[in-house]
Amino acid sequence: MHIMEGFLPSPWWEIWFLISLPFIVIGLYQLNRLVQEKREALPLLAVAGAFVFVLSSLKLPSFNGSCSHPTGTGLGAILFGPFIAAVLGLIVLVFQAVFLAHGGITTLGANVFSMGIAGPAVAYLIYRAGTRAGANTYATVFVAAALADLVTYVVTSVQLALAFPGTAGFLGAFSAFAAIFAVTQVPLAIIEGAVIALVFKYIVQLKPEILTRLNLLSESTVDKLREAAA
């Protein structure tokens, strides 16, 4: 959920900018190093960013007809790590604010934190833990993407509740925002998880070189997965 332009009052929007800044700086540092090592990384990162933009501006099939969309950044974090995913998230969110009026400039810091940092970090950690534990790859991707989506909405609720505690106090306001966003989001998070897992499956079947070259899956895992599918 993007927080809209003008919705967060001072000092909250400044605070979220400050919180997001170090992640972006580390991301830029990693990005610089990556680009110097492998020149081909830049165009590939760019297409990944554009993919996240397009995916998150398409509407997911949803039952309740609510206007929701996948965050898509979970995939970016699994592929490139959480810090570079934060930089991609920043770029995508600026374009979404300007082209689609989703989000805004002053709320950029808060949105980068919820969608570009918190969600992707969760996806990345779950994916790492899952592969290390030897869990089923698709199940890991499913859980990682679904939880990343949910975490994004929980963080958004926290941000809104901190800015507008009302008379109910932080916890009361949080449960009100979380009830509206997170509860309608649970089925959508599950769908997003399923969709991203399907994306992974297509990549493994059709172009596994992408995954092996990024050191995400070893050749033997890919062979095993393709055999299982065949």
Next chain:
Amino acid sequence: MYEVLEDFAQTNRLRETSPGLKLFLGLSSILLCVSSPGPVAPLLVAATMSAAILALAKIPARFYARLLLVPVSFAVMSIAVVLFITGSGAVLFEVPGLPLAITAGGANLALLLLARVFGGMCSLYFIALTTPMTEVFDILRRLRVPAVLIDLAMLTYRFIFILIEEAGQIYRSQVMRLGYGRFRESVRSFGMLAGALFIRTWESGEALVLAMDARCYDGRLGIPGEARPVSALALATTLLYLGAVFGVSLSTGGLVII
């Protein structure tokens, strides 16, 4: 919709005005809206920005009205929550059977937020409709934003348009084959769409690497920037306008509607 927005940015009547000035005006208006303590100044910004978009930049009114409707559903949901959880002052309305009530304090806060969102949105559209992205990149470069970030943003921007086209084609052919008939099918089709899109994207990225290498890409993209001087009159008008909005924001800050 996206291409149309960018088309207007390239052809509108304010195209030749200095991009730095337009960006400065838009961003300052957003800041004034967010920091305004009362709803009058943001509404003034919304009105003047819309006037500038329609009268000065000559964007068709019907198209602009459709743009303004895009974020409405997002706004209504969040503002409804604020309306109900903020309780101070006289109770204006109670929901029968539920512990929910609208108070004067909540209504004022909701109104203020609505005005800020509306003002910010119009300022954002002012930038989007009058300033092409390529010129924004040029300004960012002059502001010493890291080159790698600008290059990445430019390439991402380029690919967004290509991908939207492809996603649309895949989606239409899926719909024609009844791919979104039932819920199960929709999820499967959507996954297929995203998967196919990702692989095609990646392939076009690899093709781009080849094309750039063939043209001696050395890790830096160059864009020729043409400096358009800011006219003194335009700068003075902008500063006068921003000063006026700031004055209105200060003098109507304590104004309470309800």
